[in-house]
Amino acid sequence: MRLSHLRSFLASQAVLFLSLVITAFHPIPVSAQNFCGPVTLVNFNGINGQYPVSGVTFDRQGNMYGTTAQGGPSFNPIGSNGILNYGLGTLWTYSPGAGLTSLFSFNGSTSPSNNGYRPLMPLVMDGQGNLYGTTYYGGNDFFPDNSHFGWGTVFKYSSAGQFSTLHEFSGPEGANPVGVLLDSQANLWGTTWQGGLDWNPTLGNFGLGTIFEYSSGGTLTNPLLFSTTNGGGNAAAGLTADGQGNYYGTTYEGGTNGFGTLFQYDSATNQLTTLVNFTRTNGSLPAATVALDGQGNVYGTTYQGGSHSSASNYCCGTVWKYSLSTGALTTLVSFDGDTVPADGMFPQGGVTLDSNGNLYGSTVGGGTFGDGIVYEHSSADVLSTLVTFSGPNGWSPEGNLVFDSAGNLYGTTNQGGSSGYGTVFKLTPNTGGGTCSGLTLSSLTLNPTTVQDGATSQGTVTLSAAAPTGGTVVGLSSNSSFALVPANVTVPAGSSSATFTVTTKSGVLSNTSVVITAALGNSTAQASMTITPASTVTVSSLTLNPNSVRGGSASRGTVTLSGAAPSGGVVVSLASNSSSASVPVSVAVTAGATTASFTVTTTSVTTTTTAVITATLGSSSMQASLIITPPATATLSSLTLNPTRVSGGNNSTGTVTLTAAAPSGGAVVTLSSRNTSVATVPSSVTVQAGTTSASFTVSTQRVSSNTNVVISVGYAGTTKNKTLTVTSGHH
Numbered sequence: 001m002r003l004s005h006l007r008s009f010l011a012s013q014a015v016l017f018l019s020l021v022i023t024a025f026h027p028i029p030v031s032a033q034n035f036c037g038p039v040t041l042v043n044f045n046g047i048n049g050q051y052p053v054s055g056v057t058f059d060r061q062g063n064m065y066g067t068t069a070q071g072g073p074s075f076n077p078i079g080s081n082g083i084l085n086y087g088l089g090t091l092w093t094y095s096p097g098a099g100l101t102s103l104f105s106f107n108g109s110t111s112p113s114n115n116g117y118r119p120l121m122p123l124v125m126d127g128q129g130n131l132y133g134t135t136y137y138g139g140n141d142f143f144p145d146n147s148h149f150g151w152g153t154v155f156k157y158s159s160a161g162q163f164s165t166l167h168e169f170s171g172p173e174g175a176n177p178v179g180v181l182l183d184s185q186a187n188l189w190g191t192t193w194q195g196g197l198d199w200n201p202t203l204g205n206f207g208l209g210t211i212f213e214y215s216s217g218g219t220l221t222n223p224l225l226f227s228t229t230n231g232g233g234n235a236a237a238g239l240t241a242d243g244q245g246n247y248y249g250t251t252y253e254g255g256t257n258g259f260g261t262l263f264q265y266d267s268a269t270n271q272l273t274t275l276v277n278f279t280r281t282n283g284s285l286p287a288a289t290v291a292l293d294g295q296g297n298v299y300g301t302t303y304q305g306g307s308h309s310s311a312s313n314y315c316c317g318t319v320w321k322y323s324l325s326t327g328a329l330t331t332l333v334s335f336d337g338d339t340v341p342a343d344g345m346f347p348q349g350g351v352t353l354d355s356n357g358n359l360y361g362s363t364v365g366g367g368t369f370g371d372g373i374v375y376e377h378s379s380a381d382v383l384s385t386l387v388t389f390s391g392p393n394g395w396s397p398e399g400n401l402v403f404d405s406a407g408n409l410y411g412t413t414n415q416g417g418s419s420g421y422g423t424v425f426k427l428t429p430n431t432g433g434g435t436c437s438g439l440t441l442s443s444l445t446l447n448p449t450t451v452q453d454g455a456t457s458q459g460t461v462t463l464s465a466a467a468p469t470g471g472t473v474v475g476l477s478s479n480s481s482f483a484l485v486p487a488n489v490t491v492p493a494g495s496s497s498a499t500f501t502v503t504t505k506s507g508v509l510s511n512t513s514v515v516i517t518a519a520l521g522n523s524t525a526q527a528s529m530t531i532t533p534a535s536t537v538t539v540s541s542l543t544l545n546p547n548s549v550r551g552g553s554a555s556r557g558t559v560t561l562s563g564a565a566p567s568g569g570v571v572v573s574l575a576s577n578s579s580s581a582s583v584p585v586s587v588a589v590t591a592g593a594t595t596a597s598f599t600v601t602t603t604s605v606t607t608t609t610t611a612v613i614t615a616t617l618g619s620s621s622m623q624a625s626l627i628i629t630p631p632a633t634a635t636l637s638s639l640t641l642n643p644t645r646v647s648g649g650n651n652s653t654g655t656v657t658l659t660a661a662a663p664s665g666g667a668v669v670t671l672s673s674r675n676t677s678v679a680t681v682p683s684s685v686t687v688q689a690g691t692t693s694a695s696f697t698v699s700t701q702r703v704s705s706n707t708n709v710v711i712s713v714g715y716a717g718t719t720k721n722k723t724l725t726v727t728s729g730h731h
Contacts, residue, residue, distance in 0.1 A: 038425035043418040046075035050421040052412040055399035067119040072105030121179035129159035134177040139168030151175040171199040174210040179238030188214040191235035196225035231274040250286035259284035283318040288350035301347040306334030316345040344373040362397035371395040392477035392517035440523035467491040475519040483514040538620035548627040551604035581611035634660040636718035645725040648702035679709040
């Protein structure tokens with residue numbers, strides 16, 4: 001991409017491909033290894049930000065900070081305020097406990113200046129917790145109605161939450177800044193894409209950029225103005241310091257070949273030295289900051305060029321190493337975009353080093369889906385793809401990757417995610433080797449798979465095995481703004497599945513297909529659902545038959561619509577307010593029908609319980625109550641004797657009957673005889689669980705005359721009596 005094309009790109013696109021690391025590299029103690037992920041931590045939705053171009057920054061407490069190029073509370077794509085419809089950008093912070101918090105939204109719309117527009121670079125933090133950064137546009141000459149977006153600003157966001165504009169660029173001292181870093185004296189050093197020598201926008205002269213210093217005292221100076229004579233050609237990224245007063249950076253174009261340069265600036269002597277003139281075959285158009293390894297080597301990327309490029313083919317970018325001691329440039333990687341291996345295309349961000357000399361970075365294109373990758377180039381000269389982006393889990397990673405103190409790797413994707421407006425993602429070291437956590441995604445299902453807009457569906461992710469201690473976090477994303485899912489769902493330890501809710505938004509004009517994606521490590525699973533437009537029919541009634549059941553029994557529910565279901569049918573959502581009554585997530589009324597039935601399943605209760613069942617279709621809903629009663633309490637119903645008259649010495653059979661089935665463990669009925677010298681009975685008889693009766697024997701003795709004997713039985717406070725006549729046997 002030539003300079004004129006890039007200027008046009010910057011003026012018209014919501015997202016720029018500039019990215020940098022804004023502090024000198026300090027190695028992180030991480031061994032060469034693969035990573036598990038990505039886990040999507042943030043899905044930007046416009047209101048909370050849009051298009052995170054830069055990488056992230058951490059404070060000492062592990063809180064993450066970043067920017068989005070657009071978005072904010074004023075985000076309204078269908079508004080009538082031109083570019084202002086999309087918001088002017090945000091500052092944000094993220095922690096695992098609190099999630100995403102918006103710190104500041106650029107909102108100045110006053111001409112001829114404002115407080116900034118499109119913060120494209122990572123933030124830097126001083127020892128007091130104050131944040132510093134730049135906006136590419138905004139400030140002076142902000143006339144968006146006339147396509148004048150301003151020349152950029154330097155700003156501060158204090159630890160107390162106070163925003164202030166430190167400088168508004170005007171052109172001669174620089175225009176369109178591309179990041180800052182802090183030196184040991186709390187001065188800010190940075191570069192600008194344009195401005196400086198020969199600044200005259202009226203004549204189309206925008207300059208080749210500058211190096212600037214903003215002192216802790218509040219004064220901005222220009223130690224250097226880039227020109228064609230000193231190798232300048234628009235710095236697309238900021239500076240990296242070695243701590244000795246030397247600053248290293250690149251120009252996007254310029255140099256003897258016009259493909260960009262690597263330079264060193266000595267702040268003590270004010271000397272600019274061109275270290276490398278890129279030739280296209282060793283790289284062209286470096287667009288990111290460089291990294292230092294502390295051993296006298298400089299590392300970086302070029303957006304295009306490499307061994308696969310030609311005069312007519314700019315493919316596909318490089319990773320390179322420059323030795324300060326020997327002056328030798330070594331091309332470590334020439335990307336070619338092959339799908340095997342899927343090594344990516346066009347690295348817009350730089351590289352991040354670990355303490356073992358392994359390099360980590362990303363490309364905005366290439367990979368299996370063409371949406372970019374995260375790669376590792378090991379110290380053993382092996383290129384590996386760590387992440388393949390597919391859209392739902394992110395698209396077009398442009399910023400540098402950043403390690404936290406635990407060795408986790410973080411980055412942003414400029415687009416993709418659940419709303420398409422970008423993500424923040426995390427990769428976790430796979431210290432155990434092999435498949436991450438030994439787990440992969442087995443399946444993702446949705447129920448129902450067809451819902452009316454405004455309704456919900458339940459998703460279920462299933463793992464290949466039970467989740468380990470601490471559970472397993474599965475990332476979630478949607479390819480449509482009409483179907484919203486949480487950023488992730490946790491499968492509890494010992495379980496192999498977890499559920500989540502897909503919430504649909506109203507407003508679809510026709511049946512809309514949506515793909516939900518679940519991601520765990522490098523394994524993904526997808527499921528499709530259809531969102532149907534709101535129907536004119538409503539729920540007119542909901543009935544339950546029967547409307548009273550004993551716990552453990554079922555009832556049949558019927559929903560009735562106000563009219564026939566349209567083509568494709570309608571899905572009525574169901575819910576119960578009681579754990580004692582379960583209903584399906586929904587019931588479908590087929591096209592042309594007005595009713596549909598479902599089953600209400602109940603569980604045993606100890607007291608009478610009322611469950612409210614709700615049926616919802618769009619904004620209409622109906623309710624019906626189901627009374628769930630506990631099992632009936634058995635009492636004594638009757639006692640019979642057969643026969644009721646026997647000759648002494650013969651037996652009679654007694655039978656006790658309960659009013660209901662005996663409970664678990666059976667029912668013990670006590671027995672007695674009022675004349676045991678004539679008739680005897682056992683002390684008790686047990687009615688077995690689930691039955692209602694039991695029999696016993698009445699034994700008699702010979703008598704000299706007819707004798708009546710009363711047999712009594714008792715249970716649960718109830719007594720029944722029967723008389724047995726024992727005869728003498730004389731006629």
